[in-house]
Amino acid sequence: MSRPIQALIHTEALRHNLARARQSSPDARVWAVVKANAYGHGIERVYDGLRGADGFALLDLSEAERVRALGWRGPILLLEGVFEQRDLELCSRLDLWHVVHCSEQIDMLAVHKTHAPHRVFLKLNSGMNRLGFKPDAFRAAWTRLNALPQVDEISLMTHFSDADGPIGVARQLAAFNTATQDLPGERSLSNSAAILRHMGPQAAAQLRSDWIRPGVVLYGASPDYPEHSAADWGLLPVMTLRSRIVGIQQLQAGDSVGYGSTFIAPQPMRIGVVACGYADGYLRASPGTVAQGTPVLVDGVRTRTVGRVSMDLLTVDLTPAPTAGMGAEVTLWGQAGNGAVLSIDEVARAGGSIGYELMCALAARVPATQA
Numbered sequence: 001m002s003r004p005i006q007a008l009i010h011t012e013a014l015r016h017n018l019a020r021a022r023q024s025s026p027d028a029r030v031w032a033v034v035k036a037n038a039y040g041h042g043i044e045r046v047y048d049g050l051r052g053a054d055g056f057a058l059l060d061l062s063e064a065e066r067v068r069a070l071g072w073r074g075p076i077l078l079l080e081g082v083f084e085q086r087d088l089e090l091c092s093r094l095d096l097w098h099v100v101h102c103s104e105q106i107d108m109l110a111v112h113k114t115h116a117p118h119r120v121f122l123k124l125n126s127g128m129n130r131l132g133f134k135p136d137a138f139r140a141a142w143t144r145l146n147a148l149p150q151v152d153e154i155s156l157m158t159h160f161s162d163a164d165g166p167i168g169v170a171r172q173l174a175a176f177n178t179a180t181q182d183l184p185g186e187r188s189l190s191n192s193a194a195i196l197r198h199m200g201p202q203a204a205a206q207l208r209s210d211w212i213r214p215g216v217v218l219y220g221a222s223p224d225y226p227e228h229s230a231a232d233w234g235l236l237p238v239m240t241l242r243s244r245i246v247g248i249q250q251l252q253a254g255d256s257v258g259y260g261s262t263f264i265a266p267q268p269m270r271i272g273v274v275a276c277g278y279a280d281g282y283l284r285a286s287p288g289t290v291a292q293g294t295p296v297l298v299d300g301v302r303t304r305t306v307g308r309v310s311m312d313l314l315t316v317d318l319t320p321a322p323t324a325g326m327g328a329e330v331t332l333w334g335q336a337g338n339g340a341v342l343s344i345d346e347v348a349r350a351g352g353s354i355g356y357e358l359m360c361a362l363a364a365r366v367p368a369t370q371a
């Protein structure tokens, strides 16, 4: 028998979360963001659940090829545009739309030979200061692009740095509106946090755009945990990481567990050894102390990790699950067999991270299946 760890990717949850994103903005078209191998879920495994989107947005040309290989004929957007001249040839061949965020990318387009002109998304740096043209350079970039025979329609986009927190989007939105005033073309503004927090019934008019760009919400995690949980937002978890108990230890008071003996049993207790470790993508930083372990479900019952996470194994307190024995089901995050849910955001936070990072870090050695 193979090692019992597995990831389940729930197709119905993807459909539900996509519908939830659409609800925020019924007139907008939806880019399903599937960069980083669909946030660790696997592009091929999410395609069924997300094919109801209007397009797929990603970074890597190889991922764009995979989406085309699945039979997708609709729009694909390269969120960072091209990295070198020859990437444009693949854009022409695969009919990819691409972001233009710097003058070097315009230079490349200007010498590109293509039969069909490219649809581009011109990116404004509205304050995040990662990619994009500054407001005072935006119009000149647009004019230059617009004069190129290689360029078809120009859409306008920006990316918010603070849609998930107290700073919000007002300043960046104002910068976008000023910089794009009177320019024709479709608009694309919102990531998950902007969709959920700033496109409710009151804010919808302000953030109206033609294309929204949900990422993490599609996978059922919350962009602003712990202020709101995924359940608060009506999202369903897409990734379940499950394994089994492969060893049991009966501890006496004073016995320690694992590397560094960081956990000492305060009283006699039963410990389950789980086939999951940091080489599977579980965070080594997850605490396993007496006061506060990382939450985990054993047979769907909530308990906590104890001791350090090692490469292939971690250990859990079986006190709340006295009947759980060898082979018992362990849910590291997602949905247990009995329907109980442990949110990836909560597990990530215990280890000092966020749901985004944890799902992206799922290791290639973990077999994943569509469920």
Ligand SMILES: *Cc1c(COP(=O)(O)O)cnc(C)c1O
Pocket: 033, 035, 079, 159, 190, 191, 192, 193, 213, 214, 215, 216, 217, 223
């Ligand atoms: C990753 C990304 C998104 C999606 O972000 P989420 O927070 O996961 O919704 C949207 N737009 C751009 C440009 C991105 O790079």
